[in-house]
């Protein structure tokens with residue numbers, strides 16, 4: 357009996373030591389990219405490349421995404437119209453929310469597929485209800501994690517992220533995983549409210565400057581293609597995955 361107790365103790369001690377060192381390793385990796393300090397009310401107190409990450413917009417705010425005046429305020433119609441996509445493209449709508457953009461994009465890729473990725477199952481439920489009502493076949497809802505969109509590697513022609521990137525709690529890990537899922541030469545289109553413009557009526561941490569976005573995308577190995585400012589409130593930044601993706605630092 358004594359021998360069994362001793363063995364049990366040794367097994368538990370080993371398991372605890374292994375768990376601690378795994379935790380420490382995770383923390384060490386995290387601290388390489390992130391700083392933690394007291395932040396603002398709208399932020400999570402975690403900073404990436406000098407930027408404080410904002411809280412995630414909860415699913416109870418879904419109505420705001422679907423507000424009738426959104427098209428006029430943000431010219432979302434123009435954004436969809438000007439997206440350079442082919443009918444057979446595979447598109448990833450990251451942080452898809454209720455699917456406000458997912459379904460108009462799906463209509464533009466009748467021979468392709470739209471992966472609607474979100475970390476909130478409640479958002480994906482709303483999106484699924486809409487998919488059923490509209491009888492759309494080429495949309496696949498994907499539950500992502502904070503660090504990965506859970507998409508297959510080298511399959512996406514266009515990654516589309518509207519008003520979500522600033523909420524990613526692990527932007528570096530998400531960014532690396534997004535690049536992995538893009539095919540070489542594939543594009544990433546990032547839309548964020550312009551922080552350079554104080555007249556844009558959005559909380560500071562929910563806006564981003566062009567300079568900051570370019571810095572963060574460069575860090576994960578994407579090439580900047582262009583920045584278009586034809587929308588009333590948001591930047592449209594376009595990046596490309598290089599043929600050989602060895603540039604992440």
Ligand SMILES: C[S@@+](CC[C@H](N)C(=O)[O-])C[C@H]1O[C@@H](n2cnc3c(N)ncnc32)[C@H](O)[C@@H]1O
Pocket residue numbers: 412413421450451452453454455456457473474475476479500501502503505517518519520523524525526530
């Ligand atoms: C402000 S909403 C924008 C929704 C949609 N793109 C739109 O413009 O209507 C941001 C969405 O991003 C999602 N999100 C936050 N972090 C995420 C992550 N790491 N991966 C995927 N989705 C994420 C949130 O759950 C939320 O649904």
